[in-house]
Amino acid sequence: MSSAPSENAAPENAALPPARTPGKRNAAATRQRILDVALAEFAEHGFSGSRIERIAAGASANVGMIYHYFGNKDDLYLAALEASYKIIRDREQTLDIAHADPRQALKALVELTFDFLSTDPHFVRLIMNENLMMGRTAQRSATIPHMTRPLLEQLRTLLARGQKEKIFHREMDAEDLYISILGLCFIHVSNRYTLGSMFQHDFAAPDWLARRKAIVVDVVTRSIVATPAR
Amino acid sequence: MSSAPSENAAPENAALPPARTPGKRNAAATRQRILDVALAEFAEHGFSGSRIERIAAGASANVGMIYHYFGNKDDLYLAALEASYKIIRDREQTLDIAHADPRQALKALVELTFDFLSTDPHFVRLIMNENLMMGRTAQRSATIPHMTRPLLEQLRTLLARGQKEKIFHREMDAEDLYISILGLCFIHVSNRYTLGSMFQHDFAAPDWLARRKAIVVDVVTRSIVATPAR
Amino acid sequence: MSSAPSENAAPENAALPPARTPGKRNAAATRQRILDVALAEFAEHGFSGSRIERIAAGASANVGMIYHYFGNKDDLYLAALEASYKIIRDREQTLDIAHADPRQALKALVELTFDFLSTDPHFVRLIMNENLMMGRTAQRSATIPHMTRPLLEQLRTLLARGQKEKIFHREMDAEDLYISILGLCFIHVSNRYTLGSMFQHDFAAPDWLARRKAIVVDVVTRSIVATPAR
Amino acid sequence: MSSAPSENAAPENAALPPARTPGKRNAAATRQRILDVALAEFAEHGFSGSRIERIAAGASANVGMIYHYFGNKDDLYLAALEASYKIIRDREQTLDIAHADPRQALKALVELTFDFLSTDPHFVRLIMNENLMMGRTAQRSATIPHMTRPLLEQLRTLLARGQKEKIFHREMDAEDLYISILGLCFIHVSNRYTLGSMFQHDFAAPDWLARRKAIVVDVVTRSIVATPAR
DNA sequence: GATGAATGAGAGTTCATTCAT
């Protein structure tokens, strides 16, 4: 159920002996379990379709605990959304754009995005749901609006270097490039089921994903590399 | 509110032989009004978030009528989804791919897709919602799974001609091309709000759309046109 | 669907050529069809469980007709109840108690009651339902309260003759005898399903009914025939 | 209102260790109150005619609690039916058939049945309703189908002894005898209102019941006792 | 006479939230 328990729960549990004090359960751990389950629930059912009671049961907690730790359904959803964003942000930081060949760096960036969106079972669905809700919750968040800052910075650096080196000849904006990458990496996940019923195959199959990833890298690269006059 | 104004509003103004009172005792009109409002409601609130009562009120009907004509909420949603698909399908048929220069035809196709997805206030949201529901309803539909047949045929014809004429040198699959086009035309609509909070501007602004459309056409074109060895 | 179409509908249809005047349907026949279907519906589903729309559909009529002919659901139920009672009353009149040996006459009466209750698919269920509704409708009826008059008269005559002839030595009241007969003839029909789940066989099977009928005749007879001092 | 006052009301008046507020925050008591009221409601109005809201109000609970404890209306009805059966079963176990004179034992059994059916305000109506619903719920029950096992065993024992002692000469089956008893004890309760409107008196009047009980005992006894050749 | 569209009240059921223990 948990999308990334190791990264979130691990620090809490690290120093804890397996046997806890009987009367007092581990508060932080309970909170984290609720959050993990909530993230999965909201991703799977959307906001309206998610059930507080199901989250409580899934986290081996009870409804009261959710209200104790998170206030209400809206705020729990906000917390889940932020937690989900944090995962991708942390992932992006692992890239080292600066010291690579721009073309290789671009490839690495696209592949990371493609892999993350294709692999994380919750992120795309949460984003879709949030957009269906017209960004109501993301706007309330103190952290989400800035989430892609680092990625964009990397992209800008990368673009500038490529253009200076005449590898990328076009004056493409980082924003435009980012949106193209996102669109090409997002669609087969977001539209997995409607595409599936159109083309009659599974858009999450590993083989298909591997082939598609190469195509996406190619499409993105072709869109900015300098070409002899055409 | 009406997603199919031509079919609904037109007869009222034109010369109708039976000449009935618009909102009263008119089965077909009532059914259509319900369907139009339901389409908007489901697009705006998703399935769970949509309210039968709100649809009834919006259609100047009452709850009983909805159940009389559509059976239940699920089937009303199915009808709305099918009606929405029908609109884009009809639009696509207006394209004349066969008799144009492949490059121009591709451009026309991309622009039509871009414009439709950017303009229709309901289609993208319905598709997103349907995917969040794991395609549960699209699978039940007798018509939806075949909806992109004609479009794909057009795309295959176009690709074949372009490749024969050596304008398109790549052996790109129609499916792959379609998904790239869809991804590039879909993302700024589907992710309008989360992108908006990242980049702090409105992704539905006409100026931005016009510029972006050109970029998308460019990215798609570059992805398949023959280029001198690179 | 009709519980006794021959007795009720026959006179209406007798003189009618198969082709009716197109514009005007046969009013009396429609009314009768509704009544027949209503009787079956009320017997099958009880008052609350019966559906006006289902009755209309079953009678190949429409809801408006039911209100036109019968006023409302309550009055339709009353009409159905009275129609059902009329059937058993007519049946009882076929007995000729006066000119038979008292013991034979008693047997004939018991068998007639047993057969009617076991055979008519609706009567017992309507009576049960009416009793569950605390006789609310039977009390409103002008005809129902007198329905068993003739039967009781026959029973009184029969008892008096049997006692005068010293065949029936007991001073049993006609009412008491009637209730015993009714109880013994009613229970396997009224409690068909709960008895069925207790004894694991079908209480409407012809074989069982034939055997049981003999037992009931025997029990009733033994209850009133004169016996040497015991 | 309560069908099982011993289990419900007694603890309140007795010395209860936890001593909770009667109507508040007491799961078992709330559940029992709902069940008691539901039993009465279903007996009075039948399944379709019963109202969840009325049951909640009658039990000083709210609608949600009913769904919390019983799932849905169907299952609440099942619980009520089982509870009602349990009452008569327990009552029957109080009889000591084995050590009495067969004739006396038979009399005791008939009188117990007669009294229970005449006295319990709910049982007969629930059985009638269940049969109108074609035993749909009794069949789902794990306990009901076996409910008359013990009674039938008693009856078989009693019959065998009576026949061995030449008091009962007939080879009457226990099932046949049971059905006769049930029919004779059931009819004035099940058909209380239709009989009432026929005979113009109250079939629940104590005087009438006392007289009738003697008759029923007599009819049953005569049906199986050995008689000199007739 | 006949049709079926339309109405409105109310039924069963669900669910976020509160609160006594």
Add this chain to the structure above:
DNA sequence: CATGAATGAACTCTCATTCAT
């Protein structure tokens, strides 16, 4: 900290009844 009983508002759906045509 933790539990789960209790609440009340709302939601989907049904149905007897009316009424324009």
